[in-house]
Amino acid sequence: MSLPLYYFLAIAAIYILMSWSIYIPYRVGQLHFMTVANMAISAYFAALMAINFSWPFWLVLIAGTLLGALIGFLVSLAIGDAPCFAVVIVGFTFIYLTKTIIENVEAFGGPLGIFSIPKVMQTSSSNRVFLLITAYALVLLTGYLIKRFDRSRLGRAASAIFIDRDLAVSFGVDVKKMGMFLQSWASAVGGMSGVLYAFIMQSISPNHFTFHIVGICMTMLFVGGYSTIWGALLAAPILWGFPLILPEVLQSWNIVIYGVLLIVVLVIKPEGIITRPMIKKLESILLRKKKLV
Amino acid sequence: MKKLLTIMFVLLLTVSFAWAKGDQEVSDTESTGVVATEWEIPFLNCLTGPIASIGEYLQWGAEYAAEQINAAGGISGVPVKIVRVDTGMSPEKGTVEMSKLVADALVVMGPVPEPVIMAAVPIAVDEGLYSFTATTSFEYAAEYFPWAISWFSPTDEKLPPIVTAWAEKVEAKKVVQFVENYGAWPGMARAHVIGLEKAGVTVLEDVEVPTDAVSLGPLIVKALAQNPDAIVFSCNAEKVAKIIIELKNRGWEDMNKMLVFSSADDAALYTTGGDKINGVMIYNYNDPNLDTDRWNDFRQAFKDDHEGIEPFSLSPNYYDAVYMIKRAIEETGVTGDPKKLAEERILIRDFCNDVKNFEGLQYDWSNKGGYPADKPLFLFEIQGGEKVLIAKIIPE
Structure with a gap:
């Protein structure tokens, strides 16, 4: 596989995971941007453990994911049932706090960052193949779990909260527990993405984890469609790859194009390009064809 | 008939002259063994995004050099072309763009700035491609030696002497420093402290300038509460200008006793500061008042x-x-020759890492192990948007 294709696919996998980490709590109407902070914390954790204590990749990956989940859980104790705007503010605050702490602690490399994160495999090519397979295995696993959740009773309860929180409460849905569960899960996905990011990029700095990730993942989720996992899955590679093929004269309009795209999609199709009814329709067509065969 | 013969003779002469010239061109490149028909040098730059204005003038410098070189016959008789590669300051985009270059590029200029360097240079190092990281501090480039070059010597070595010279000149006694936690700036601030201590100055507690600071008043109060008689600035150009204006409004008079670091020598310092920064001192690596034909041009x-x-x-x-x-x-x-790509990359790397007496635009310098040890630093006083040279320090 060519090197540019590898980096394109590897980073696309991270964007898919990060967009899903925003999708998960948005099932109950919460924009939980804290996952970007989780990404940074776990990336730094992974780098430090791998460099200083020679922890193997799998151990770092599991520990980084659990660390994300733990932080997400602790915070969710306070904001599990908070309204969307409060969750947004907490998320932004955490991103800012994390960045400031990392910049000011020498052990984390300060503003300079951390260099030379070791390879998982001996050679560069085998390392790339390994990381790519791992990244997409994790995308598949996460996608599968979200799909299972969406079709479960819990998923239906989350949909009820999204549509009408009071109505959901009257049906006996525990809004706080649901919010806590989804926030912790999203933070775990954020942490997992951070570990992958650190090993793929091989060096990290506080400037790698800023509000630009929130902007990109939000666009991916809302353009692709926020009511189903397929939206981010489709939009992430397209929107990430789009600036790479844009002619130089249009490069400076990149952000404007992103913004216009987001506005147009929100106006024309507020639920995004791929919606849940669209998926159901596709599924029923496929099912009918299968029956005919 | 006579007319026809004359025309034929002129034609024959023209053809043979053109042939001879073509032959000479071939022999020019043949004598150097050059196979390339054009030297394509990619420049991973930041032409869009938050620091596009800096990227523009870096690009301008590279393209101007290429223009001059081509006008003078190219490199080994072959023209050079600077290939614009925009990363938009995105580390992710930087990795993809660098990965596109590692297969064919002889050498790469950039990336710019630090977050993109950290993301993209490991790929170049892995594939044996030499990067000209010519705008970042030594500490970033050193991580990738010998596959990256630094334009600057270690911060702890190069900055202290100029700060000592300033402190001694203005007879500073108690100095407070405004420091912004961005990239190499805290490292530069630490180097300033070494220089200040060498001059026997009492260094007061740093005032940290948040990157997204909106109100600078509280920071100024914190600095003035320590009763400094001199101030060093290690933060963003616009913030430096705003802090100086605010200090002046609060009665600060001795403008010479304010030293601005090189990274703030940017348009924003002069446009925001205007005449209110007259008298302030600034250090830098270039002397704009140098009078040589090459610099003037x-x-x-x-x-x-x-x-x-x-x-x-x-x-x-x-x-x-x-x-x-x-x-x-x-x-x-x-x-x-593409077949010799790997070995020729190493030839360029080894030559540049230890280049001797390189004729730079402003001065000559030599590299040792990938960085220069003999580049001078200049201390200026700002007057009406111009820099007046006060001192020139050449490291020992």
């Missing part, structure tokens, strides 16, 4: 293309980088 061309604005501190860096690549190709006999 560069300066004038820059002003012509930038509405009369003077070249900025980093403007010559990639201009010099292109000339260093030229010298490396010509002196090591690089041919541009």
Whole structure:
């Protein structure tokens, strides 16, 4: 596989995971941007453990994911049932706090960052193949779990909260527990993405984890469609790859194009390009064809 | 008949003359063994995004050098082309763009700035491609030696002498420093402290300037509460200008007792500061008042293309980088033959890492192990938007 294709696919996998980490709590109407902070914390954790204590990749990956989940859980104790705007503010605050702490602690490399994160495999090519397979295995696993959740009773309860929180409460849905569960899960996905990011990029700095990730993942989720996992899955590679093929004269309009795209999609199709009814329709067509065969 | 013969004779002469000239061109490149028909040097730059204005003048410098070189016959008789590669300051985009270059590029200029360097240079190192990281501090480039070059010597070595010179000149006794936690700036602030201590100055507690600071008043109060008699600025150009204006409004009079670090020598300092920063001292790596034909030509061309604005501190860096690549190709006999790519990359790397007496735009310098040890630093006083030279320090 060519090197540019590898980096394109590897980073696309991270964007898919990060967009899903925003999708998960948005099932109950919460924009939980804290996952970007989780990404940074776990990336730094992974780098430090791998460099200083020679922890193997799998151990770092599991520990980084659990660390994300733990932080997400602790915070969710306070904001599990908070309204969307409060969750947004907490998320932004955490991103800012994390960045400031990392910049000011020498052990984390300060503003300079951390260099030379070791390879998982001996050679560069085998390392790339390994990381790519791992990244997409994790995308598949996460996608599968979200799909299972969406079709479960819990998923239906989350949909009820999204549509009408009071109505959901009257049906006996525990809004706080649901919010806590989804926030912790999203933070775990954020942490997992951070570990992958650190090993793929091989060096990290506080400037790698800023509000630009929130902007990109939000666009991916809302353009692709926020009511189903397929939206981010489709939009992430397209929107990430789009600036790479844009002619130089249009490069400076990149952000404007992103913004216009987001506005147009929100106006024309507020639920995004791929919606849940669209998926159901596709599924029923496929099912009918299968029956005919 | 006579007329026809004359025309035929002239035609014959023209054809043979053209043939001879073509032959000579072939023999020019043949004598150097050059296979390439054009030297394509990619420049991973930041042409869009938050620091696009800096990226523009870095690009300008590189392209101006290429223009001059081509006008003088190219590199080993072959024209050079700077290939614009925009990363938009995105580390992710930087990795993909760098990965596109590692298969064919002989050498790469950039990336710019630090987050992109950290993301993209490991790929180049892995694939044996030499990067001209000519705008970042030594500490970033050193991580990738010998596959990256630094334009600057270690921060702890190069900065203290100029700060000592300033402190002694203005007879500073108690100094407070405004520090912004961005990239190499805290490291530069620590180097300032070494210089201040060497001058016997009492260094007060740093005032940290948040990157997204809106209100600077509380920071100024915190600084003044320590009763300093001199101030060093290690933060963003616009913030430096705003803090100086605010200090002046609060009664600060001795403008010489304020020292601005090189990274703030940017347009925002002068446009925001205006006449209110007159008298403030600033240190830098280039002397805009240098009077040599080469510098004057560069300066004038820059002003012509930038509405009369003077070249900025980093403007010559990639201009010099292109000339260093030229010298490396010509002196090591690089041919541009794709079959010899790996070995010719190493030839360029080894030549540049230890280049001797390189004729830079402003001064000559030599490298040892990938960085220069003998580049001078200049101390200026700002007067009406111009920099008046006060001292020149050449490291020992």
